[in-house]
Amino acid sequence: MTAKALAEECAKLGLPGLTAQALSNIESGRRGPDGRRRRDVTVDELFGLAFALSVAPVHLLVPPVDGEEVALYRVVPAGNPTTPGFARAWIRGQSPIGNVDARWYFSEVPSSEWTPPASQWSAANIEAQSDAVRGQDG
Known part of the structure; x- marks a missing residue:
């Protein structure tokens, strides 16, 4: 699906702020001159994107990993990293992480x-x- 098609689908779902440019900024993690992301995603937008893409929201938050999990995932900026599998299990309510x-x-x-x-x-x-x-x- 193209960014334009996804933006059109999001607009139909009541999320007109998810334009093709906004989606590009979200996907690339593009940062502004101050180092902050140019575009954060609200929970409503996360659910709308998952609905439009026909995927579970967890797949947009932590990419699925098959086989050996080598890249660690940081759930919060100052927290200890964990494996993508543990992060996904935590999001699903299947396992606590941290102390x-x-x-x-x-x-x-x-x-x-x-x-x-x-x-x-x-x-x-x-x-x-x-x-x-x-x-x-x-």
């Missing part, structure tokens, strides 16, 4: 959406990790 109480992290999932987490997050592992994190705080 987080896993029990608290998983407790925020509505029961109607709950599925047992990946094998690394067994009930015993969640308890042990939560106790360890709380021990570091105290």
Whole structure:
């Protein structure tokens, strides 16, 4: 899909600010003279782009990686980098990253959406990790 076609589709979806030029700036990460990005993306625009492109929003946030994950991904500018796979799992609500109480992290999932987490997050592992994190705080 061309930038022009995507911009037209976004306009139909109620996102007229996503012009072909704006999309080009977003895709390239083009920066202004002050070093800041010329164009940030709102959550509404992220969802609109994912809808227009028929992809899950997670694919626009962290590129899918097949095979060995060698390039690390920084979720927040000052945070420690992680693998793209862990970043994607975090976005999906499948795994906490950072120094987080896993029990608290998983407790925020509505029961109607709950599925047992990946094998690394067994009930015993969640308890042990939560106790360890709380021990570091105290």
